[in-house]
Amino acid sequence: MTSSRPLSVALVGAGPAGIYAADILSKSGLEVSIDLFERLPAPFGLVRYGVAPDHPRIKQIIVALYKILQRGDIRLIGNVEIGKDVSLAELQKHYDAVIFSTGADRDAPLNIPGVELEGSYGAADFVSWYDGHPDVPRTWPLEAKEIAVVGVGNVALDVARMLAKHVEDLMPTEIPSNVAEGLRSNPVTDVHVFGRRGPAQVKFTPLELRELGQVPDVDVIVYDDDFQFDEGSEEAIRASNQTKQVVKTLIDWTLKEEEELTASRRIHLHFLHRPVEILGSDRVEGIRTERTELTGDGSVRGTGEFVDTPVQAVYRAVGYFSSPVPDVPFDERSGVIPNTEGRVLGDDGEYLTGVYATGWVKRGPVGLIGSTKSDARQTIAHVVEDAQAGRLHARTEDESDVGHDAMLAALEAAGVRYTTWQGWELLDAYEMTLGEQHEGTARERVKVVHRETMTAISRSEEHDGRLL
Template identity: 75%
Template sequence: MTKPLRVALIGAGPAGIYAADILSKAGLEVSIDLYERLPAPFGLVRYGVAPDHPRIKQIIVALQKILGRGDIRLIGNVDVGTDVSMEELRRHYDAVIISTGADKDAPLPVPGIDLPGSYGAADFVSWYDGHPDVPRTWPLEAQSVAVLGVGNVALDVARILAKHVEDLMPTEVPANVVEGLRQSPVTDVHVFGRRGPAQVKFTPLELRELGKVPDVDVIVYEEDFEFDEGSEAAIRSTNQTKQVVKTLTDWTLRDPEELTASRRIHLHFLHRPVEILGTDRVEGIRTERTELVGDGTVRGTGTFVDTPVQAVYRAVGYFSSALDGVAFDDVAGVVPNDEGRVLDEDGEIVTGLYATGWIKRGPVGLIGSTKSDAQQTIGHLVADVESGRIAAGAAPAEPDALIAALEERGVPTTSWSGWELLDAYERSLGEAEGRERVKVVPRDEMTRVSRGEES
């Protein structure tokens, strides 16, 4: 009787789940275990999407259908590198796929970035999404705030900061977040981007929704609107850019007397952050005015603008974390790889070790990119099996022995049936308040509910 190919994936976000799904349909006899550091699956879909965007969270429905089939085993609440080493994991599996994503903020090397009152957007997103590994309180003390970056995460941060908490109540926002946001004195949020309106990374829908937030005005400035040849080409080439530019341009035509909301989001283009101002804490931000040079890129003009703010959030991208025992590119923030085959420090292929998702290509692209990424990686894994590079049953130890060892070490693992328990519990909490769900935040409570130790 032939043994199945035993494969472990590290990370149960979209990248790991899609890779597991594709592998399960690849025509191989395969046993798949999906390890997740948190007690619950779904990664940034659960902990990186703003609570007032439930339509995006519908991605979870598709991911649930994959894991609900029963042919992929979820092993949650296991931190590879702490609870189990990569070396140990590889002894129990014929192949390992790293799909850990990007979990922290990309650096922004400007003076003052480490002042108190300067934060990474990823940390703030984790807080308002109820991530179990971040503090339960957040210092919302600023009346004026700067957000650096012009992607959807920057818009999410700006919107959550500016939105009245009552308008978040129909969502799954946790109780501690409601209490924190209720105390916020914010009136103005300034979003800064170094290039022009045609180069922003907002999606049209996200931008239009920003203009519909109750009692929040979106303010743009005519002097920030500049279009060069590269901008015109971008507008002609993609309908998305055309829609974004149209929405922004329409906002410049509004009568200032119509802008009467109690809170405001200011969108500033052609401003490059050069320094966070302050001595003991954030007191302002200095930006340099930039100008387009013809191809959509910009250069500095030597003109500087100081904007008083008491907090700064950098939303300039996510960055991945290194794994013990695996080479890591500290500049690009990825595991070195050749189309998903992981490379060692010398650039040689590590047999049986693969990567997919943002840890493979960097934090760019949406769900469609994640699926094609997984297809490429799994294609190489299958080719390596067919060529004999890796062999089913070659791993000396059995996966079940590792699961037993984790329990013996006091690691309370969670499972797919455990997620179903937690899901039902959160929905029952929401039902009591007339909401779809109230997210459980503490890790120990999540774990107890998932293991049937608390009802």
């Protein structure tokens, strides 16, 4: 970097991790120019495309992220996919540092027999469908009356709730019309959620769990046989008020009388059940679980007792997994970009100068959205340290090739129809107007799903108004 210009930095991924990192870098004291790349025409990542539409409070995080990008000192470059539209080498030519915050967008594997059967689905794919992600099919096979959800995190609860909830209760949300149409014919009666450990080890948050019990015409059923507490469980309850609240809510549900359970749909929460096989010949016909028991420290072991539950679909919600970026090192086993505190490591174990990672692609899909802030601070501290030590330089001898204007010129020369923050404001306003014009139930917005329409609206180009 020369002293005559600011540090030029590219952040790849405009979800919470990327936006928080950009914000922290902008306030670091360095003179810096920041471009935030996003492969979709719209920003906000999993907050827009990974949070269930009936969680407006969580989506309020978008308001905070919006205010950061609205300032204008962090420039959004959307509809640009790294490795397809722009290579890592091109980014390194135009920027002194590149920070990857691409998140986790696919399902972690569940390696049990039968996982490949028709009717076995990844939760991430289902979430992308009901959130109107532009790159997934517009239909979903909702044919099962009895369904299993494997996992005991918030995503598992979201999936179970979205499967069991009546579509009329989702209409005030931003649920896309094709999703509403699909859910309207959903024949589901029972959703079974399976977790291999006990009630004190689940990953639900208290709020998510309480909301599950408030869904109209849906009963939540728990079983006395699934309640077991060891010393590790008691310690977890003492150490965490959240765990204490979750356990109390679950215990309260065990006290419900059978005559109170009158809803047309039911969500069954099964603890101490380890899924071992998805049953069926050509398609899902059931799920086999092994009863487990706590060992004293909160972990479990199998008992050798197996239970078969008839279901016609299985949703795997055992965690998210990151996808590799072309030419960027990737650990296929852990699903992360290899790094030390955010500094990316090459195949030889040495630092790749000027290449960093933050968020879930750095540490794995753990922690809530807000925890990405502390993670970003660690990465940005190393960016600042390396910049002050003079280690960061764009890989070009021509200084006119460095920075925002040079990057946009390269994109235009390549025919890439990139979008900007101003373009997102146009798309945002368009979706809000669709919500205002919606017949019947008032809606905050109607989400545009069709990628070409999203791009055209963002670029003030003519379009046919196709939403799906």
